[in-house]
Structure formats: structure tokens, C-alpha cells
Amino acid sequence: MNKIKKITSYELFLPIMCFILVLLINVIKTPTFFEVSIKNGVFYGYIIDVINRASELVILAVGMTLVVASSGGTDISVGAVMSVAAALCCYILAGGQQTINAYQNPYVLGILLALVVGVVCGCFNGFLVAKMKIQPMVATLILFTAGRGIAQLITKGQITYIRVENYKLLGANIPGIPLPTTIFVVVIVVLITNIVLKKTALGLYIQSVGINAKASRLVGLKSSRIIFLTYVFCGLCAGIAGLMASSRIYSADANNIGLNMELDAILAVALGGNSLSGGKFTLLGSVIGAYTIQALTTTLYAMSVSADQLPVYKAIVVVIIVSLQSKEFKKIVRGLKDKKADGRKEEQVA
Amino acid sequence: MEKKKLKLNGNTYLLFITVLLFIVMYIAGIIIFHGKGFGRFQVLLNLFISNAGLIVIAAGMTIVMITGGIDISVGSVVALVCMLLAWMMENKGMDAIPALMIVLVVGLIFGVVQGFLVAYLKIQPFIVTLAGMFFARGLTAIISQEMISIKNEVFLSWANAKIYLPFGGTVNKKGVMLYPYVYPSVIIALLILIIVFIMLKYTKFGRSIYAVGGNEQSALLMGLNVKTIKLKAYILNGFLCSIGGFLFCLNTSAGFVEQAKGFEMEAIASSVIGGTLLTGGVGNVIGSLFGVLIKGTIETFITFQGTLSSWWTKITIAALLAFFIILQSLFAKAKEKVNKVS
Numbered sequence: 001m002n003k004i005k006k007i008t009s010y011e012l013f014l015p016i017m018c019f020i021l022v023l024l025i026n027v028i029k030t031p032t033f034f035e036v037s038i039k040n041g042v043f044y045g046y047i048i049d050v051i052n053r054a055s056e057l058v059i060l061a062v063g064m065t066l067v068v069a070s071s072g073g074t075d076i077s078v079g080a081v082m083s084v085a086a087a088l089c090c091y092i093l094a095g096g097q098q099t100i101n102a103y104q105n106p107y108v109l110g111i112l113l114a115l116v117v118g119v120v121c122g123c124f125n126g127f128l129v130a131k132m133k134i135q136p137m138v139a140t141l142i143l144f145t146a147g148r149g150i151a152q153l154i155t156k157g158q159i160t161y162i163r164v165e166n167y168k169l170l171g172a173n174i175p176g177i178p179l180p181t182t183i184f185v186v187v188i189v190v191l192i193t194n195i196v197l198k199k200t201a202l203g204l205y206i207q208s209v210g211i212n213a214k215a216s217r218l219v220g221l222k223s224s225r226i227i228f229l230t231y232v233f234c235g236l237c238a239g240i241a242g243l244m245a246s247s248r249i250y251s252a253d254a255n256n257i258g259l260n261m262e263l264d265a266i267l268a269v270a271l272g273g274n275s276l277s278g279g280k281f282t283l284l285g286s287v288i289g290a291y292t293i294q295a296l297t298t299t300l301y302a303m304s305v306s307a308d309q310l311p312v313y314k315a316i317v318v319v320i321i322v323s324l325q326s327k328e329f330k331k332i333v334r335g336l337k338d339k340k341a342d343g344r345k346e347e348q349v350a
Numbered sequence: 351m352e353k354k355k356l357k358l359n360g361n362t363y364l365l366f367i368t369v370l371l372f373i374v375m376y377i378a379g380i381i382i383f384h385g386k387g388f389g390r391f392q393v394l395l396n397l398f399i400s401n402a403g404l405i406v407i408a409a410g411m412t413i414v415m416i417t418g419g420i421d422i423s424v425g426s427v428v429a430l431v432c433m434l435l436a437w438m439m440e441n442k443g444m445d446a447i448p449a450l451m452i453v454l455v456v457g458l459i460f461g462v463v464q465g466f467l468v469a470y471l472k473i474q475p476f477i478v479t480l481a482g483m484f485f486a487r488g489l490t491a492i493i494s495q496e497m498i499s500i501k502n503e504v505f506l507s508w509a510n511a512k513i514y515l516p517f518g519g520t521v522n523k524k525g526v527m528l529y530p531y532v533y534p535s536v537i538i539a540l541l542i543l544i545i546v547f548i549m550l551k552y553t554k555f556g557r558s559i560y561a562v563g564g565n566e567q568s569a570l571l572m573g574l575n576v577k578t579i580k581l582k583a584y585i586l587n588g589f590l591c592s593i594g595g596f597l598f599c600l601n602t603s604a605g606f607v608e609q610a611k612g613f614e615m616e617a618i619a620s621s622v623i624g625g626t627l628l629t630g631g632v633g634n635v636i637g638s639l640f641g642v643l644i645k646g647t648i649e650t651f652i653t654f655q656g657t658l659s660s661w662w663t664k665i666t667i668a669a670l671l672a673f674f675i676i677l678q679s680l681f682a683k684a685k686e687k688v689n690k691v692s
Contacts, residue, residue, distance in 0.1 A: 076480065128672070132679040137476040138420065138618070138628055139675070145615040146668030149661035157659060263484050266477070276477055308491030308607055311484035318481045319467065326471045 014273045015288040022295045029302065043178045046298070054294030055182035056082070056241040059189050060261060061268035061290040063237030065281050066193075066230040069210045071129055072278030073136025074266050075234045080147025081121045082242030082258030087151040089114035089243060090160040090252035099161040107166070115239045121147070122235020126228035144262070151254035161251045171248030182244055189240065194283055206230060210278035260311055267314055268293050270321045364625035364678065365637045371623075372640050375647050383654045390520055392530045397646035402535040403428065403598030404645070407613070408620040408638040409546045410590030415621050416550075416563045417583045418630025419468055419475035423482035424591050425613030427460055429605070430486040431595030436498035436605030439505060446504040454592045460486070461588020462581075469580035483614065490607050497606035500599070508534060509600040535597040542593065547635050559583055563630030612664055616645055619671040627678060644670070 026033045026046070036045035060078050067075045092113055095104025103110075121143055128139035174181055197203030205226050208216045213223040238258075245257045270276055271292055272285030293314075300310055323329050380389040387393070398405070407424050414421050431453050438449040460482060467478045500506065512531040522528050550556035561569040562579050570576050598610060622628065623644060624637025648666050652658045 073474075074476070128675070132676055133682075134675050134679060135420075135476070135628060137422075137480075141422070141615060141618065142668045142672050142675075145612045146665045149664040149668075152659065152661045153665075157661075260484065263480065266480070276474065306491065306495065308495060309488050312488030312492060315481040315483075315485035315488065319478070322473050322477055322481075323467065323471055326473050328470060328472045 011273055011282055012285050012288065015271055015285045015292065018271055019288050019292045019295070022292055022299065026295065026299055029299070038178065041176070041178055042173050048180070050291065050295050050298050052180040052182055053298070054291050055180075055186045056244050056258075056261065057264050057268060057294055058186050058287050058290040059237050059241045059244075060265040061272070061286040062190060062193055062283060063230075063234035064265040064269050065272070065274060065283055065286040066206060067136070067234045068266075068269050068274060068276055069278055069281035070206045070227045070230040071136050072210060072276075073129065073140075074262075074269075074276070075125060075140045075231065076137055076262045076266075077121065077125060077140040077143035077147055078234065078238040078241070078265055079258035079261040080144050080151070081118055081235055081238035082245060082261060083151040083252075083254050083256075084121065084147050084154070085114040085118045085239040085242030086246035086257045087154040087160070087252040087254050088117050089246060090162055091154050093162055093164075093167070094160050097160075098158055099163060101163050103162075103164060111243060114243050115236060118235045118237075118239020118242065119232055120235070121238070122232040123228075125235065126231030129231060130224040130228035148254055151252070151257075155252050155254050157254075159251050159253045163250065168247060168250050171244055171246075171250075185240065185244065189237070190283070190287060197283065202226075207280055211280070263311060263314055263318070264290075264293055264297075267318050267321075270318060270325070275325060276322060362625075364674070364681070365634060365640075367677075368623055368625060368637055368640045368644070372644050372647065375644065375651075379647060379651060379654070383651075386654055388650075388654060390530075392520075392528075393650065395515075395530050395532050395536070397643055397650065398536045398539070399533055400601060400649070401642050401646045402533070402539040403594040403596075403601065404613070404616060404620065404642050405539040405594075405639060406542050406590050406597060407594035408617045408624075408642050409543055409635045410587035410594065411617040412621045412624070412626050412633050412635050412638045413546070413550070413559060413583050413590075414475075414587045415618075415626045415628065416559050416630055416633040417580050418563045418566070419580070419584070420618065420628075421464070421479045421482075421584070421587055421591075422476065422614040422618070423460065423464065423479040423486055424594075424617050425610045425615075426483045426486035426490070427457065427588075427591050428595040428598050428610040428613055429490045429607065430493075431457065431592050432599040432602065432609055433490045433493050433498070433605035433607070435505075435596065435599050436500050437493050439500055439502040440498050441494075446502055446508070450596060453596060454589065457588045457590075457592020457595070458585060459588070460591070461585035464588070465581040465584025468584060469577045487607070490605075490609075494605070495607060497604055499604040505600075506603065509603055513537070533600070535600045538593075539597055542590070543635055543639060546590075550635065555579070555582065560631060563632075565631070615664070615671070616642075616667060619667050619674075620645060622671055622678070623674050627682075628675065629682070 023033075030046065033046045036043050036048060038044070064075060064078065067073070089110040092105050092110040093103050093107065094100045097104070125140050125143065128134045128142070129136045170181055170185070172180065197206075205216070205221055208219075209221060209223045209226045213227070217223045241261075242257060246252055266276070268289035269286050271289035272282060272287070274281045274285060297310065300313060305313070382388075407428070411421060411424065434453050434456060435449055438444040438452065439446060464478050464482050467473050468475045511534050513534065514529045514531045516529065520528055550559065558569070558574050558579050561572065561574055562576050566576055599605070602609070620641030621633065621638045622641070624634065624639070624641035626633030626637065645667055649663050652660065652662055
């Protein structure tokens with residue numbers, strides 16, 4: 001009994017269990033799920049596809065985890081920020097034209113500006129949340145709705161195509177390397193974030209601010225600055241994710257890049273075993289959560305559920321997880337258990 | 351004595367700014383678009399006609415926000431309501447009245463579920479309604495991915511019944527007197543607004559909503575059942591949301607997946623612009639009405655201007671929302687300082 005309790009109380013228990021469950025369903029449905037073949041020097045297979053497609057989500061989930069941990073709120077503007085970053089990058093590279101076959105401006109400039117605009121959006125959110133003390137979701141709601149409008153204005157309401165081979169590299173494969181580029185980007189982002197959080201005290205600070213911002217401030221931490229920084233970082237993550245999404249389709253589609261991503265990112269954080277009310281967090285949990293969701297999405301697509309309908313199932317999962325996490329629910333369950341135990345005792349006495 | 355005066359000012363100040371902003375914007379519109387007939391009474395009425403649904407939804411949103419919560423599922427629920435109405439009447443051959451009844455029940459169910467999760471399980475309202483938002487939008491897509499336009503005669507007769515006002519007419523080029531008109535949806539919306547206003551101001555339930563939003567702990571100690579009051583507020587909001595969706599549908603006479611996108615933002619913005627505090631406890635549906643009218647005026651500007659893309663409405667609304675939120679936050683800080691000094 002004790003051993004089982006030990007395993008179930010392990011913080012990554014929930015995310016790993018969910019991940020295994022989704023994988024099992026997949027293996028049963030498609031026995032070739034884990035098979036990986038090599039075509040034209042590139043790995044192919046379901047599992048590679050899941051890992052590849054999940055890349056944007058993993059990066060968003062990393063940013064979202066820190067935001068949730070520090071402020072107890074979520075950044076719902078990430079999807080819109082993605083589309084802004086993608087739109088700006090394509091606009092710069094295309095020099096205002098609609099379709100191009102050669103860069104009008106240096107590639108690096110486009111990438112850099114896209115990341116900068118992500119950071120700027122993060123600063124805006126962070127300013128509203130940390131300095132003006134506005135609930136995170138209301139503050140990020142502003143960019144959630146306006147963001148796509150801004151992206152539309154940048155691309156003038158049309159889809160900008162970048163028909164240059166090396167623009168596709170970020171979302172596809174670098175010649176000679178069998179794994180998708182996105183995987184390397186994800187590994188770099190996750191590793192750097194993890195090292196910074198673990199090797200410096202920043203991770204600890206974020207947790208302490210999330211648990212009690214006022215107390216942390218009294219201890220001498222600059223709570224508002226730490227919250228601000230997490231939002232900026234989340235904006236940067238959204239910028240990177242936007243670039244990857246744009247590179248996949250070598251264009252900037254303001255309406256569809258990052259659509260419904262905010263729900264997925266929040267779901268990844270919740271699935272990762274992080275409390276949505278802030279405080280303690282595990283980055284690894286969120287990463288596993290993100291892969292779980294992508295595996296789930298792929299499964300649902302395979303069951304011919306359309307992209308528009310997906311949110312229904314995800315919304316149900318979110319509500320269930322969050323309900324299970326809530327203290328009130330635990331209280332009710334404990335109340336029921338106690339009643340049962342009382343009943344047993346009474347029986348024994350009788 | 352002096353302290354009390356200042357407090358009163360702080361809360362009514364925002365409403366005052368809003369009303370003033372609306373009047374200034376409208377007068378500016380009349381001056382800028384002088385040649386295009388912006389000053390006609392009908393243009394003002396059109397603000398009500400095209401925003402009848404939003405007026406009702408903003409009223410519901412205000413109630414929820416006074417309790418300290420929020421509901422971002424409203425836009426998707428409106429889309430679901432429209433789609434359900436269209437689907438039931440066109441694809442299932444249902445009559446307009448039973449279809450309307452079912453839709454109202456759907457709104458109630460949304461209110462009950464979300465209210466339960468927020469009030470009894472104490473999950474953040476944002477997370478609950480965010481899930482509700484995606485759920486409703488996805489459900490809309492499950493019902494039909496294509497646009498369904500409504501051809502039901504009873505429904506269209508509701509939608510197109512013009513009610514002429516006996517005053518404020520203008521003479522057109524042919525010399526015929528044109529009286530301004532409104533649709534029944536406007537009258538329903540305004541009636542509901544008045545009912546909600548009275549309910550909030552003069553009933554026990556209305557006052558307890560303010561009490562819960564002002565300070566939950568105090569409300570609990572006063573002997574109020576905070577959980578039930580919150581649940582009731584969400585149920586009421588869900589109901590108003592479905593009525594709002596119906597009124598919205600009267601305007602568009604169609605159901606499609608992308609409908610009413612960003613509506614939640616407009617409703618929240620209207621409430622906030624109208625002086626509802628995000629922290630709860632303060633708010634007024636009349637203010638929200640002016641919030642809606644400001645949004646309508648911006649839209650009218652953009653249509654009269656002619657060359658701007660419709661995205662500008664959303665961006666301006668977002669900017670206005672940001673502005674008013676910051677204003678609120680500054681007011682709150684100023685108040686804190688005054689309290690500390692005294």
C-alpha cells in the first residue's frame with residue numbers, strides 16, 4: 001500500500017500516466033505507431049510526427065508554466081502573439097509584397113524583429129499584470145482579441161507567402177540531418193530554461209512569488225519584477241513558436257497561426273500536474289503534458305474529428321483536471337471517505 | 351464627511367467619463383461626417399438595432415463581474431445559440447417558439463454548469479469559462495460546419511417587424527417624410543436592461559450580489575449564502591446570454607461557426623468602460639449600455655469612413671479597454687493612498 005501511495009504522490013505521476021494512456025490507445029488502434037522508417041535520409045513515422053508537431057506547444061507550455069507559477073493566472077494571448085510574430089517576420093522578409101521568391105531583407109532581421117515583437121507583447125502583458133495589478137486573464141484578453149487584428153493589419157488582410165527554400169528549414173529538416181529542426185529548437189529552449197531556473201535562484205523566486213507575492217516582497221524579492229519577467233519570457237516563447245508555425249507553411253496566415261493554442265498550452269500546464277493557482281511547478285511535467293496533448297490531437301484527427309470540433313473534447317478534459325485539482329473537490333471526496341469509514345466503525349461496534 | 355464624498359466620486363467618476371466620452375464621440379462624428387447624414391436620428395437608433403444582443407449580454411456580464419467573476423464564454427454561446435436556432439428550424443423543421451425555448455434552456459444549462467464549477471468547486475472563473483468558450487464553439491462546429499441561413503417565416507417576421515416612432519423623422523430627396531424605426535429586438539433589450547437595473551438596485555438578491563463582490567468574507571459573516579448567490583448570478587448570466595444570442599440572431603438570421611468571435615471582449619469592454627470594477631462590488635448596467643453605445647459609435651465611424659478595415663473596431667475596443675483598466679487601477683491606487691493617509 002505504502003509503495004503505491006509513494007508512486008501516486010510523485011509529482012510527475014499524473015502527466016506520465018496520461019501520456020502512457022494516450023500512447024497505449026494509439027498502439028492498440030495503430031500497431032505501427034512506434035515504427036520509424038527512413039525515407040530520403042529523413043525519419044518518418046507517427047511518433048516522429050507527434051514529436052515534431054508538438055514543438056510549438058512545448059515551447060508555449062514552457063512560457064505558460066512560468067506565468068502560471070509566478071502569477072497564478074494564465075496568458076491567453078499566446079496564440080495571437082504567435083500570429084503577430086509570424087506576420088511581422090513575413091512582412092519584413094517580403095518587404096511588403098504578397099508573394100516573394102527571394103528575401104527583400106536579411107533573414108536574420110526578420111527573425112530578430114519577430115522575437116522582439118513577441119517580447120514587446122510580453123512586456124505589455126507584464127506591465128498590466130505586474131505594475132497595474134490587473135487580473136492576468138483580463139490583461140491578456142486585450143491582446144487575445146486585438147492581436148489577430150494587428151496581424152491582419154500587418155499582412156493587409158492577405159496571406160503573405162515566402163517561397164524561399166531556407167525559410168522552410170525551421171519547420172522542416174535541415175539537409176543531412178534526419179530529425180526535424182523543431183526538435184532541436186525545443187531541446188535548446190527547454191534546456192536553457194531549465195538550467196537558468198535550476199542553476200540560479202530564479203526558479204525558487206518564481207515559486208515563492210507565486211505562493212505568496214506579498215510575503216516574498218517583504219523578504220526582499222522584487223515580486224512585480226519577477227512576474228513581469230515571466231510574462232516577457234512567455235511573449236518570447238510565443239514569438240519563437242510563431243516563427244516555427246510560419247515556417248511550416250512558409251507563409252503568414254494571420255487567422256490560423258496559433259489558433260486555439262492558448263487552450264492547449266493551459267491544458268499542457270494543468271496536465272503536467274501544475275496547480276493553475278500558482279506556486280510550485282515542474283517544467284518537465286508541462287513538457288510531458290504538451291506531448292500528451294499532441295498525441296491526443298493526432299489520435300482524435302485519426303478518428304476523423306475535425307479541427308473545429310477538437311476544442312470540445314479538450315475543454316472537457318480541462319474541466320475534469322481542474323476540478324480534480326480543486327481543494328473543494330478534494331474536501332468533498334474526503335468527506336465521503338470519512339463517512340464511509342465512520343459507517344464501518346459503527347458496524348464493528350455493533 | 352469629506353472622505354465619504356471622495357469615495358462616492360471615485361465610483362461615479364468612471365461612469366461620468368464614459369457618458370461624456372460617448373457624447374463627445376457622437377458630436378465629433380456629426381461634425382466629421384456632416385455631409386453623410388451622421389446626425390440623423392436613425393443613425394442613433396441603428397446603434398441600438400445592431401447592438402441589441404450585446405446590450406443584453408453586457409448586462410449579464412455586468413452581473414457576473416459585480417460578483418467578482420467573469421465570463422468569456424459569451425461569444426461562443428451566442429454562436430451556439432444562433433447555430434442551434436438555425437439548425438432546429440431549417441434542418442429539423444421545428445417551429446420558432448419551441449426552438450427559442452430550447453435555446454433558452456441551453457443558456458441556462460451553461461449558466462448552471464459554469465456557476466457550479468465557479469461557486470462550489472472554487473475554480474477560477476476564467477479557466478471555467480475559457481473551457482466553456484472552446485466547448486461551445488466546438489459544439490457549434492459539430493452541429494454544422496457550414497453556414498445555415500434562417501428562412502423560417504415566423505422567425506423572419508419577428509426579425510423584420512419595423513416599429514416606427516412618431517417623431518424625429520427626416521424628409522428625403524423625394525419629399526417623403528421618413529420616420530425613424532426600431533426592431534422589436536431593441537425594445538426587448540431595453541426592457542431587459544430596465545428589469546436588470548431594478549433587480550440590481552432594489553431587490554434583496556441584487557444587493558446581495560454587490561455584497562458578495564465587495565467583500566466575500568464580510569458577506570459570508572453577514573449570513574449571506576455566498577455560493578448560492580454566485581451560482582444564481584451565473585445562471586442569470588447564462589439565461590441573459592441566450593436571450594442576447596437570440597436577439598443577435600434576429601439581426602443576422604443565420605448560424606455559422608465563426609459567428610460572434612471576439613464578442614466576449616466587446617461585452618467585457620462595455621462593462622469595464624461603463625464603470626464596472628474588475629475586482630467586483632461596483633458596477634451598473636446603465637454604464638454598460640453606454641459602453642455598448644461607444645463600441646457601436648466606433649463601428650459606425652468605421653463604416654462611414656469607408657476605407658478602414660473592420661479589424662480596427664477590435665483594435666480600438668482593445669485599446670479603450672486597456673485605457674479604462676489602467677484608469678481603474680490608478681483610481682484604486684489613489685483610493686488606497688487616501689485611506690492610508692486618513
